[in-house]
Amino acid sequence: MxxxxxxxxxxxxxxxxxxxxxxxxxxxxxxxxxxxxxxxxxxxxxxxxxxxxxxxxxxxxxxxxxxxxxxxxxxxxxxxxxxxxxxxxxxxxxxxxxxxxxxxxxxxxxxxxxxxxxxxxxxxxxxxxxxxxxxxxxxxxxxxxxxxxxxxxxxxxxxxxxxxxxxxxxxxxxxxxxxxxxxxxxxxxxxxxxxxxxxxxxxxxxxxxxxxxxxxxxxxxxxxxxxxxxxHSFPIQAAMRTDVRVLSTENTLETAARFLLSGTQANFPVLSEGGKLVGVLTRTNLVRGLSESGPEATVASAMDRDFAVAHPAEMLDVAVSRLGERTCRSIPIVTDAGIAEGRDVIVGMLTTDDIGELLMVREALARGPGRALAAT
Incomplete structure (x- = not known):
């Protein structure tokens, strides 16, 4: 309603x-x-x-x-x-x-x-x-x-x-x-x-x-x-996922679906043929693309182009602020390593779930074994 x-x-x-x-x-x-x-x-x-x-x-x-x-x-x-x-x-x-x-x-x-x-x-x-x-x-x-x-x-x-x-x-x-x-x-x-x-x-x-x-x-x-x-006390690299598979704009949605099913990664950074970051294929966009266009459609046809990027040394509060400003709820983490060659080097992905997991782990460690057991 x-x-x-x-x-x-x-x-x-x-x-x-x-x-x-x-x-x-x-x-x-x-x-x-x-x-x-x-x-x-x-x-x-x-x-x-x-x-x-x-x-x-x-x-x-x-x-x-x-x-x-x-x-x-x-x-x-x-x-x-x-x-x-x-x-x-x-x-x-x-x-x-x-x-x-x-x-x-x-x-x-x-x-x-x-x-x-x-x-x-x-x-x-x-x-x-x-x-x-x-x-x-x-x-x-x-x-x-x-x-x-x-x-x-x-x-x-x-x-x-x-x-x-x-x-x-x-x-x-x-x-x-x-x-x-x-x-x-x-x-x-x-x-x-x-x-x-x-x-x-x-x-x-x-x-x-x-x-x-x-x-x-x-x-x-x-x-x-x-x-x-x-x-603000944690850098992005403390929470980001580093085991990241990267897709190309020319990959098919079938390929992306195989990546999705074979691992835990749900959102994939997408690079152009020249190695520039041009989009993010989220699980939601992938499923919608498969339903509307079929498995042979390209990743470029389904990816989200309204995304933010961040550097691993930036603080997590900056990443959260950028997440709130974009439709894509996942941030590719890019270093400066490929600037000279005109390409983007993806070293991780970050979502609000990753941030939540970091905070839960830190809270558990701060409580200590005795308090953690008492809480259960």
């Missing part, structure tokens, strides 16, 4: 709306009608909710476009009943960049509020805090002004991974260790999540959902940063 629907593409970013958003609109329509017994008021309530989420979308676009300035792409933006989520390919590594990306969203809401304020003042309309019936244009935009200010202020609460929490982590990282800054921000975020949870149970259920999001997000991101720090 699909949980979200694509609504379009804005400035190269896919926009999705979560299925539960429809439930939110239904809830707004029903509660408004039951409270006021007026179809016009019900329609106005639904319209106002949609306009609020247009502001949320602009908020997320602020994050995405600021991240783009630093070379970070946004996979997509999804609108949820509790807000929006912009999925960046990675977080900025420099504290200054992360600070700007984090503050860009609230800054958009402040800009919207100031724009509405300017229009209201120029037109001589009063600045009202709220009109339940939303009667007239001025009360509508007056409420939208206050909503945008509220969104900006709420998102600046230092509850990591909300915007305020990310800004706090960036500020802490300026004068210290990034991992320690994340630990502090995550602990504070989880503490605020507990407060949100209690308030949500007592007064507003939406706060309880936000509390859950903050708690899970803080725990997940803190674990991710810890893992990245661990990976």
């Amino acid at each position: 699909r949980t979200s629907w694509k609504m379009g593409r804005v400035l190269g970013i896919d926009i999705f709306i979560h299925a539960t958003f429809v439930l939110l609109l239904g809830w707004v329509a029903i509660t408004t009608y039951l409270r006021q017994r007026n179809l016009h008021a019900m329609a106005a309530g639904v319209l106002f909710t949609l306009v609020i989420f247009a502001s949320v979308l602009l908020h997320e676009m602020g994050h995405a476009l600021t991240a783009r300035r630093f070379g970070i792409k946004t996979r997509d933006i999804t609108l949820l009943p509790i807000g929006g989520v912009a999925r960046l390919e990675r977080m900025p590594e420099k504290p200054g960049q992360e600070l700007l990306v984090a503050l860009a969203g609230p800054a958009v809401n402040v800009a919207i509020a100031l724009g509405i304020l300017a229009v209201l003042l120029a037109s001589g309309n009063p600045l009202l805090l709220g009109e339940p019936e939303l009667g007239g244009v001025a009360p509508f935009f007056s409420r939208l002004l206050w909503v945008n200010l509220s969104l900006a202020i709420f998102n600046l609460i230092p509850a990591f991974p909300m915007d305020g929490g990310r800004a706090l982590r960036a500020l802490l990282a300026y004068g210290g260790d990034y991992v320690q800054a994340t630990r502090i921000a995550a602990k504070l975020g989880k503490g605020i999540a507990l407060v949100f949870g209690i308030l949500g149970l007592l007064y507003n259920p939406i706060l309880a959902f936000i509390a859950l999001f903050v708690w899970i997000g803080a725990s997940s991101e803190a674990a991710g940063v810890e893992a990245k720090a661990t990976l």
Whole structure:
């Protein structure tokens, strides 16, 4: 079952709306009608909710476009009943960049509020805090002004991974260790999540959902940063597979299938006739190619051309970052030995499974025989 629907593409970013958003609109329509017994008021309530989420979308676009300035792409933006989520390919590594990306969203809401304020003042309309019936244009935009200010202020609460929490982590990282800054921000975020949870149970259920999001997000991101720090201490050569068979673009898929069945290697680097690395034939691509084109088709017709490469001396966190940026989930490891001859020398292959195995072995060794036996 699909949980979200694509609504379009804005400035190269896919926009999705979560299925539960429809439930939110239904809830707004029903509660408004039951409270006021007026179809016009019900329609106005639904319209106002949609306009609020247009502001949320602009908020997320602020994050995405600021991240783009630093070379970070946004996979997509999804609108949820509790807000929006912009999925960046990675977080900025420099504290200054992360600070700007984090503050860009609230800054958009402040800009919207100031724009509405300017229009209201120029037109001589009063600045009202709220009109339940939303009667007239001025009360509508007056409420939208206050909503945008509220969104900006709420998102600046230092509850990591909300915007305020990310800004706090960036500020802490300026004068210290990034991992320690994340630990502090995550602990504070989880503490605020507990407060949100209690308030949500007592007064507003939406706060309880936000509390859950903050708690899970803080725990997940803190674990991710810890893992990245661990990976940064290991070179790629510590985890890569060195017993690697290499295919040629002119090899048939039948040949590749024999290699697959005769060993443990599932992904094969592919070289051109001149010895240049031009692709990776994954097990998935091989099976698809056999099904669609038959065993006599060439490897070149089925290989994945969107792949990354790495050097064995680079650190594992670099490899993980590159894996996340490509469709191919396997990285050929290339040395500089063949540069003079204009060819690539493949010395290994690396996947996330290889990295996971290295970490498991290191953890077992760190526990020691006594602790390892106790764990079983």
